[in-house]
Amino acid sequence: MPFMDPLPYQADKAALRGQLRARRRSVSPAQRRLAGKALVRQALRNRLLAAGKRMGFYIPANAEIDILPLLQRAYALGVQCFLPIVPKRGQRKLWFAPLDHQAHRVQHWRLNRFGIQEYHPPVSLRLRGRQLQRLFLPLLGFDRNGNRMGMGGGFYDASLAYRKARTCWLQPDLVGVAYAAQEVARLPRDPWDVPLNGVLTEQGLIRPVISSDTP
DSSP states (O other), X not given: OOOOOOBOOOSOHHHHHHHHHHHHHTSOHHHHHHHHHHHHHHHHHTTOOOTTOEEEOOXXXXXXXXXXXXXXXXXHTTOEEEEEEOOOTTOOOOEEEEOOTTTTOGGGEEEOTTSOEEEOOOGGGOBOGGGOSEEEEEOSEEOTTSOEXXXXXXXXXXXXXXXXXXXXXXXXXXXXXXXXXXXBSSOOOOTTOOOOSEEEETTEXXXXXXXXXXX
């Protein structure tokens, strides 16, 4: 992908989201496929996949970087892979469904209200985010302080809000997934934002250079 400088800071979140969406849409289908393959190489290089570990992924939509090759490699390596389920209207906390031996059956898949495919195994098998050991999150923008800008729904922040009150045991490890071009010099922050432990791009793994709790 061609190099793009990080977008500058701006307090207007709506305008920033518009610029970031435009950057993401500018990635061609061929570049998107190459970036998806590069994610796998970078994840393996940084030892982000481990057999037997419970890890959350997601189904990409709206020109997001293609995380499906990473999900497929993780499943092949014996990672316990989970996908999010958007809650009913009026609720914010995500459930995470395990991909099991029945995941190939069409009847277990359905479109959520955002038009994204979800896997629906028996309710008893679903977990909350705190029960995962690593969670790969979609994002619209990120900075090197570990801040993440999502699409504005607040589902991940609500699901991980418990982390704001903890000083230890910050499970799961939160890894945002994005194109390198989605970087912003500094993101505006809200009190409810939950910081990332890292960002995986087609160019490598970025760990925060300073704490996201720094004003």
